[in-house]
Amino acid sequence: MTTNFDKRIKLIAIIYPILILIVSLSEFPHVPASERWVYFSVKMGFSLSLSLGCLLYLKKRWAALTIIIGMISYLYGSYSQFYRPLYFINYIQTTCFYPLFMPISQRNYVILILLGSATYLSAFFYTFETYQIMVSQTQQSDIVTAIITTSILGIVLNSTLSQNRSFQYESLEKFSVIGQVSTAIAHNVKGMIASPLFDLDLLRKEALKNSNKRLSDKLDRVYKKIERSETILRDLNYIAHVAHESKDWISLEEIVTKSASLLELQKKGITVKCDDQCEVYGDRTQFESIFISFFLNSKKALISKHILNPEIRIYCSDSMINISDNGPGFSESILTQLNQGSFPSENPKGGVGIYVVTNLIQRMGGTLSFNNKEGALVAIKLPSNRIRNKKVLV
Numbered sequence: 260m261t262t263n264f265d266k267r268i269k270l271i272a273i274i275y276p277i278l279i280l281i282v283s284l285s286e287f288p289h290v291p292a293s294e295r296w297v298y299f300s301v302k303m304g305f306s307l308s309l310s311l312g313c314l315l316y317l318k319k320r321w322a323a324l325t326i327i328i329g330m331i332s333y334l335y336g337s338y339s340q341f342y343r344p345l346y347f348i349n350y351i352q353t354t355c356f357y358p359l360f361m362p363i364s365q366r367n368y369v370i371l372i373l374l375g376s377a378t379y380l381s382a383f384f385y386t387f388e389t390y391q392i393m394v395s396q397t398q399q400s401d402i403v404t405a406i407i408t409t410s411i412l413g414i415v416l417n418s419t420l421s422q423n424r425s426f427q428y429e430s431l432e433k434f435s436v437i438g439q440v441s442t443a444i445a446h447n448v449k450g451m452i453a454s455p456l457f458d459l460d461l462l463r464k465e466a467l468k469n470s471n472k473r474l475s476d477k478l479d480r481v482y483k484k485i486e487r488s489e490t491i492l493r494d495l496n497y498i499a500h501v502a503h504e505s506k507d508w509i510s511l512e513e514i515v516t517k518s519a520s521l522l523e524l525q526k527k528g529i530t531v532k533c534d535d536q537c538e539v540y541g542d543r544t545q546f547e548s549i550f551i552s553f554f555l556n557s558k559k560a561l562i563s564k565h566i567l568n569p570e571i572r573i574y575c576s577d578s579m580i581n582i583s584d585n586g587p588g589f590s591e592s593i594l595t596q597l598n599q600g601s602f603p604s605e606n607p608k609g610g611v612g613i614y615v616v617t618n619l620i621q622r623m624g625g626t627l628s629f630n631n632k633e634g635a636l637v638a639i640k641l642p643s644n645r646i647r648n649k650k651v652l653v
Contacts, residue, residue: 265317265507267360272313279306279335305335316361325363326371329353333375337382350379350406354413368417372410379406455485508647509546511537511580515573518550522558529561530570537575540645545619552616553582553637560586560635578646580639588631597629 283299290298312328315321336349354372357363363371383402459482466475515533524531531554539546554571561569564587571584589597597613613627620627625641 272310276306329371337378340382358417534574557584583636585634
């Protein structure tokens with residue numbers, strides 16, 4: 260089972276400052292009146308910095324931030340020891356629970372423990388007399404031993420839990436790349452064999468009509484061989500879905516921008532406009548595959564017909580994602596075949612992405628429809644729980 264680190268990190272960013280505030284209120288009577296303002300200000304500064312670090316990590320995913328976030332936690336505990344020596348317990352909490360909440364590499368985690376243990380030991384030796392007042396039997400060697408033992412336990416947790424999950428995520432990312440490549444192969448080869456299959460089917464029917472059984476049998480064997488290749492391509496396409504799907508709410512504009520950038524549509528003089536008010540829920544790679552397929556077909560149509568000011572527009576309405584262009588649109592025969600779920604055999608160079616797209620959208624519980632409205636119009640109908648308007652969240 261995979262762990263959604265993003266949700267856990269968001270939880271830390273929200274709850275941590277609240278917990279610090281609550282703990283600070285309980286400490287109020289124990290801190291000298293002359294030092295309360297500085298003490299509580301620094302503590303809240305630490306907690307807000309940690310929350311900001313978590314949010315920055317989610318946005319940019321900087322690996323170095325995992326060390327910084329951990330160090331903020333260690334510094335908070337070390338600073339607190341000057342006033343409340345028993346805050347040493349924070350070292351145990353941070354060291355053992357950090358690998359469970361943050362996807363940190365083992366190398367970074369070891370660096371973090373070395374820095375964290377140094378700050379705690381420094382604070383401990385500096386406030387050792389205060390420790391002895393509270394716990395008379397405490398020896399310096401006790402705390403040193405506790406820090407070493409806790410550090411070893413943390414490294415074991417990191418290597419057995421976090422590293423295993425990190426390896427899993429890396430594997431899923433590799434499978435995702437393989438999936439994209441296999442989808443591209445299936446996408447292109449499927450288009451090349453769609454037309455021969457259609458022609459062979461016509462020839463078979465013609466041979467049967469003329470009672471030429473020998474020719475009909477030969478054509479039937481060839482047809483079955485090519486059809487078997489089509490089945491293999493279908494299986495190849497599903498390699499894209501071997502890996503666990505990483506689902507989350509994604510801005511439609513982000514998907515469109517990346518897909519358009521990969522195809523270099525802007526360099527081709529094609530303008531892409533997108534409604535930024537919509538978010539979709541699902542796997543980012545799958546949505547990108549869908550838009551790349553449609554953009555490829557629009558790009559071919561717009562360039563081949565020499566359309567002036569070519570444009571592709573994406574907008575949302577009523578749980579529907581609409582993709583339109585100002586090209587020549589679909590011919591009536593191709594439009595009929597598309598809405599019937601067939602490949603447009605009259606045009607072997609177009610519509611080859613429908614095979615891939617239909618599979619992906621059906622897996623999402625959605626449907627696909629085609630129309631002509633000042634050009635080609637494709638409508639993707641998604642379940643209501645997979646699409647939302649950002650305005651609703653404000």
